Amino acid sequence: MLIDLLISEKEKKTGEVLLALPIKREKIFYSKFLSIMIIILFQLLFWITALYYFGRVTNPLIILPLTITAILLLSITGLIGVYSKNYKDSALIVTVTFIVLFFFLFGTSTLYLVGLKEVAAISPLSLVIAIENGTYSTKETIFSILPSLSFSLILMFASTALYRKDEFYFGPRPSITQLIFNLAGKLQIKSRSYGPYFIALIFGFIAVLISIILEIFFGIITIYFTESIFVILALWAIIEELSKSIGIFSASHYYKLKWHEGLMAGMASGLGFAIFENIMFTGFALNIFPDYAVRILIMRTFLSGGVHIVSTGVIGVGIADKKYLTLTFIIGVIIHFGYNIMMLQGVL
Incomplete structure (x- = not known):
C-alpha cells in the first residue's frame, strides 16, 4: 500500500500538488508511512485478540516483535517506492528485496526450532516463538528488536532524504x-x-x-x-x-x-x-x-x-x-x- 501511495503520485502526476503545498516533504512521507502503519497495527490487534480469545495465542506480547517486523517491511517498501520510477520498476526491486528479507526473517527463525536460539534471536520473528514458549528474556528481546529497528530508522532517513529531491518526481532519476x-x-x-x-x-x-x-x-x-x-x-x-x-x-x-x-x-x-x-x-x-x-x-x-x-x-x-x-x-x-x-x- 505504501508503494502504491508513493508511485501512483508519479504515474498519475498528482504529486506536484503536494509539492506545491507549504509542507515539508518529509512530513508528507511520514504521513503516508504512519497511515499505513496504523492500519497494520489495527489488523495486528484484531487478529492477535481473536487468536488469543480462541486459544491459538498464549501471550499477546507477540504484538511487539510483529510490530517491529511491520516497521521493517514498511521502511523497505517506503525506500523502494521513493526510488522507483513506476510500478514495473518497483515490482522487480520488491521481488529481489523480499526474497532476501524472507530468508532473514523466516530462515533465521527456523534456527530457533532446531536449538540455535542465540543465533536465531537476531530475527524479530524468533522472539515471537520465544514469547509463545515463555522462554524470552530482556536481553533476548533487545537483541531481537534492536537490529531491525535500527535498520528501519536508517532506511526511513534515506527515504526522506531522497523524497526531498525533485529528481525523484520530475526526473531524471539519479542512478545508485x-x-x-x-x-x-x-x-x-x-x-x-x-x-x-x-x-x-x-x-x-x-x-x-x-x-x-x-x-x-x-x-x-x-x-x-x-x-x-x-x-x-x-x-x-x-x-x-x-x-x-x-x-x-x-x-x-x-x-x-x-x-x-x-x-x-x-x-x-x-x-x-x-x-x-x-x-x-x-x-x-x-x-x-x-x-x-x-x-x-x-x-x-x-x-x-x-x-x-x-x-x-x-x-x-x-x-x-x-x-x-x-x-x-x-x-x-x-x-x-x-x-x-x-x-x-x-x-x-
Missing part, C-alpha cells in the same frame, strides 16, 4: 552510483590530507550492511547449488572486498589518489568495516558465549581487523592506479579467502 557519489560528496572535509580517508572509513561501516544482505542472498543460492563451504567462503570474500571498495571508489571520485593514498584509503575502509563487524560479533558473543566475549573481541581486533585492513589496502592501490586494479583485487580476495579458510580450520 550517483547517489553513492553524492553521499561521498557530503562527507568531504576541508582537509585534503584526510578527506579521502574519512570518506573511505564511513563507507567501510556501510559496507558491513551491504555485505550482510548480499551474503545472505547469494550464500543461500550457493548452498542450494553447490553445498560447498569453500565456495561460500570465497564468495563472501569477494562480496566483502567489493563492498569495501565502494568507499575507495567514492573517495577517488573527489580526490585524485596516488598509489600510496589509495593504499591508505583502502586501509581506512577496511578499518571501518572491521570496527563495525567486530562490534556485531561481540554482540553475538555476549548473547551466545558471554564468558568469551572479551577474548573474541581481542582476537578479532588483531586477526580479522588486520586482514580487512591489509586486503582492502592492496585493492586501494589498484583503484588509485587502474592498470593494477584486477591484479590487486585478486590479491585482496586471496588474502581474505585465506583468512576465512584458516578460521574454518580453527573451528573444525
Whole structure:
C-alpha cells in the first residue's frame, strides 16, 4: 500500500500538488508511512485478540516483535517506492528485496526450532516463538528488536532524504552510483590530507550492511547449488572486498589518489568495516558465549581487523592506479579467502 501511495503520485502526476503545498516533504512521507502503519497495527490487534480469545495465542506480547517486523517491511517498501520510477520498476526491486528479507526473517527463525536460539534471536520473528514458549528474556528481546529497528530508522532517513529531491518526481532519476557519489560528496572535509580517508572509513561501516544482505542472498543460492563451504567462503570474500571498495571508489571520485593514498584509503575502509563487524560479533558473543566475549573481541581486533585492513589496502592501490586494479583485487580476495579458510580450520 505504501508503494502504491508513493508511485501512483508519479504515474498519475498528482504529486506536484503536494509539492506545491507549504509542507515539508518529509512530513508528507511520514504521513503516508504512519497511515499505513496504523492500519497494520489495527489488523495486528484484531487478529492477535481473536487468536488469543480462541486459544491459538498464549501471550499477546507477540504484538511487539510483529510490530517491529511491520516497521521493517514498511521502511523497505517506503525506500523502494521513493526510488522507483513506476510500478514495473518497483515490482522487480520488491521481488529481489523480499526474497532476501524472507530468508532473514523466516530462515533465521527456523534456527530457533532446531536449538540455535542465540543465533536465531537476531530475527524479530524468533522472539515471537520465544514469547509463545515463555522462554524470552530482556536481553533476548533487545537483541531481537534492536537490529531491525535500527535498520528501519536508517532506511526511513534515506527515504526522506531522497523524497526531498525533485529528481525523484520530475526526473531524471539519479542512478545508485550517483547517489553513492553524492553521499561521498557530503562527507568531504576541508582537509585534503584526510578527506579521502574519512570518506573511505564511513563507507567501510556501510559496507558491513551491504555485505550482510548480499551474503545472505547469494550464500543461500550457493548452498542450494553447490553445498560447498569453500565456495561460500570465497564468495563472501569477494562480496566483502567489493563492498569495501565502494568507499575507495567514492573517495577517488573527489580526490585524485596516488598509489600510496589509495593504499591508505583502502586501509581506512577496511578499518571501518572491521570496527563495525567486530562490534556485531561481540554482540553475538555476549548473547551466545558471554564468558568469551572479551577474548573474541581481542582476537578479532588483531586477526580479522588486520586482514580487512591489509586486503582492502592492496585493492586501494589498484583503484588509485587502474592498470593494477584486477591484479590487486585478486590479491585482496586471496588474502581474505585465506583468512576465512584458516578460521574454518580453527573451528573444525
